[in-house]
Amino acid sequence: GNSVTQMEGPVTLSEEAFLTINCTYTATGYPSLFWYVQYPGEGLQLLLKATKADDKGSNKGFEATYRKETTSFHLEKGSVQVSDSAVYFCALSDGGKLTFGKGITLSVRP
Amino acid sequence: GAGVSQSPSNKVTEKGKDVELRCDPISGHTALYWYRQSLGQGLEFLIYFQGNSAPDKSGLPSDRFSAERTGGSVSTLTIQRTQQEDSAVYLCASSLKVSDFSYEQYFGPGTRLTVT
Numbered sequence: 001g002n003s004v005t006q007m008e009g010p011v012t013l014s015e016e017a018f019l020t021i022n023c024t025y026t027a028t029g030y031p032s033l034f035w036y037v038q039y040p041g042e043g044l045q046l047l048l049k050a051t052k053a054d055d056k057g058s059n060k061g062f063e064a065t066y067r068k069e070t071t072s073f074h075l076e077k078g079s080v081q082v083s084d085s086a087v088y089f090c091a092l093s094d095g096g097k098l099t100f101g102k103g104i105t106l107s108v109r110p
Numbered sequence: 111g112a113g114v115s116q117s118p119s120n121k122v123t124e125k126g127k128d129v130e131l132r133c134d135p136i137s138g139h140t141a142l143y144w145y146r147q148s149l150g151q152g153l154e155f156l157i158y159f160q161g162n163s164a165p166d167k168s169g170l171p172s173d174r175f176s177a178e179r180t181g182g183s184v185s186t187l188t189i190q191r192t193q194q195e196d197s198a199v200y201l202c203a204s205s206l207k208v209s210d211f212s213y214e215q216y217f218g219p220g221t222r223l224t225v226t
Contacts, residue, residue: 036217044201044217089153096166097143098215100153 002027002099004090009104013080021075021104023064023090031092033057033066033073036100038087047075047088082108112136114218116202122224123192131187131221135204142185143205143215144177148198156200159185160207192225199223 007022025033035047035057048057053068064075073090085108090101115134123129135142144156155169159179170176174192179185189196199222203215 043219046214049214096158096160097155097169099155102152
């Protein structure tokens, strides 16, 4: 079956630091890949997505590239802000339901 | 426009009671999903409705769980004879299914269920 593995957390960074959150997946077929974010006290919202190999999703300074050869979709940001503090979920879809990773909590210190 | 809404926002119930959770999807969205979020299990898919097709119930954890979607819009998730392990945040999402690979799911704020 499908599965998503995220790096263990939590992660604490200083403002303006570089961020990488690793995500790898196992899937039959060719899934779409997503990063969802959950800010404190808010609901899940889509951060970015990629629907085929070598696609790069980007939003709010975050980027992730769909790497079929390494089955990965790592999330990166060059300079994090305090407002990026949230829980980040990697997910895949093969045409319907989403399969999520366990999520990782990011805290950014001023 | 209005997003996905869920009610109630919080529900406390006694073990063994039945509960109903409601979801109002975004108008015009043909697909509706239920997930639950718990500390131990993370985010898990429960059930998925797409238009008039038979729902995908593959994620329901037991036969105590059921869901229906009336008129292709509002959905109700019912948990019978609740157990303490049912305590979680139940999330509803909807999407405009454009294709199998490009739709976005929009999530509601969730219902926090506590079984005492």
